[in-house]
Amino acid sequence: MPELPEVETVRRGLLPALEGATLVEATARAPKLRFPIPADFSTRLTGNRIERLTRRSKYILMECTDGLIVILHLGMSGRVTIHDGTNAPEVYGKHDHVVLRTDRGATIIYNDARRFGLLVFSDRDTVQDHPLIRDIGPEPLGNAFNTDVLKAGLMGRKSSIKAALLDQKLVAGLGNIYVCEALWRAGIHPSRQALSLSTAEVETLTPIIRQVLTDAIEAGGSTLKDYVQASGELGYFQHSFRAYGREGEACLREGCGGTVERIVQQGRSSFYCGTCQN
DNA sequence: CGGCCAACCTGTGCGC
């Protein structure tokens, strides 16, 4: 479910509760998500202080005082809720898999019905070489992502542009929704062969990818409440998509008049306008 | 190696 903007919104929502806080409890209520939860999960984290909360692609990294780094991924259905001392649930939900409590009185719950998410340990000296992290491409909002890099990444690719942009080695953090949205904004058909994009099209697409993600992060940020006072679910926000999920509806591009269509590529839905995306 | 699909899981919504 969550792509880069949702993960970033979760991270920002957790910041006031977790950064600089010491964990007074860490409980794994399920033996495994996508991978087994470390056997020493509780002992390694209890009493540990979270120095920094960062993000790499769709991964949230909790960097602890002793060098431990907790790598968290939300998979398709991972959800994070944050509660203050007054409203922490008395009964856990069926899929509440991980519970953290801080010395500031906050309770953080990770819930993941499908368990495609993951929580594993790494450490500050080797996290860059961690198998989950090391092959990820440039952050789309960072300087390392630009027209030249994207152009080079698409060069020689016989797959569709849709598949190419979903490849986390090419660029980090894009998922099904934001690839559809970026291609719609750029007026590029998702079935186009990646290698067929002209330099001009790549120059159009590159800033659009950044803008689509930036807009979504902004939309997410506006939903973040003051979680010192309130509590709730982080990272899921009402966001109006221009193409995604709009099969059969009118294209929203000014003056287009086309209709949004759905096709399946590599087993995943692509939404696009048959008229203005070529 | 590139590209594609099935598999990992559970929940939800829809047609009958």
Added chain:
DNA sequence: TGCGCACAGGTTGGCC
């Protein structure tokens, strides 16, 4: 109300 099916925003192992 129940049943069966399609589908869901991610990732990867295995196969051609």
